[in-house]
């Protein structure tokens with residue numbers, strides 16, 4: 711992991727609430743893969759706030775693309791101080807036909823970089839948006855992506871849930887980080903109700919906890935698993951939910 715600088719080259723509004731920012735980055739960041747992220751600091755000098763975790767949504771023509779809320783202001787030429795690469799890529803199965811992405815009470819941004827990669831490998835993609843994620847406008851996503859909307863009452867539920875869970879070879883779920891463990895516990899409970907067998911390497915939780923150091927030094931991102939403990943910043947962000955101790 712390195713501390714480098716990125717420069718904003720283009721900014722484009724892509725839907726009702728988000729803008730995509732094209733960053734020219736250090737060569738070391740061009741190895742980034744779906745699931746991995748960077749920690750960004752926007753000020754020149756030290757400030758007391760933690761760096762923001764940015765999950766890129768694409769890597770295009772040697773530029774890293776990130777998606778940020780329209781409520782944030784950025785300028786062409788602005789320098790971003792970046793720490794990265796953070797975490798491990800999503801562990802996709804070797805033979806993969808259908809992938810289900812689920813955003814539950816959070817925007818789906820940590821999952822979006824998978825889409826161009828999966829489609830390019832002829833893997834079909836469904837994205838389910840639940841709770842507050844139903845307000846995420848998907849008009850800029852590729853038309854091949856099937857979108858399922860849940861209700862906005864905070865339930866882990868959508869219309870074709872049994873079919874899409876059964877049809878998916880792997881499922882990647884990200885949830886509102888304010889109550890991540892309890893939401894992931896709901897997710898695994900619901901999936902176990904609908905499928906009597908939840909195999910290993912099928913259902914992954916994508917954690918978005920705050921990462922104060924991002925380098926394995928502070929241990930504040932530690933979780934417990936059946937095999938001991940793990941650090942989200944080094945071994946995450948995706949963990950097999952059948953292996954994580956959530957209560």
Ligand code: FES
Pocket residue numbers: 920921922923924925926927928929930931932941942943944
């Ligand atoms: S954020 Fe410090 S150890 Fe993971």
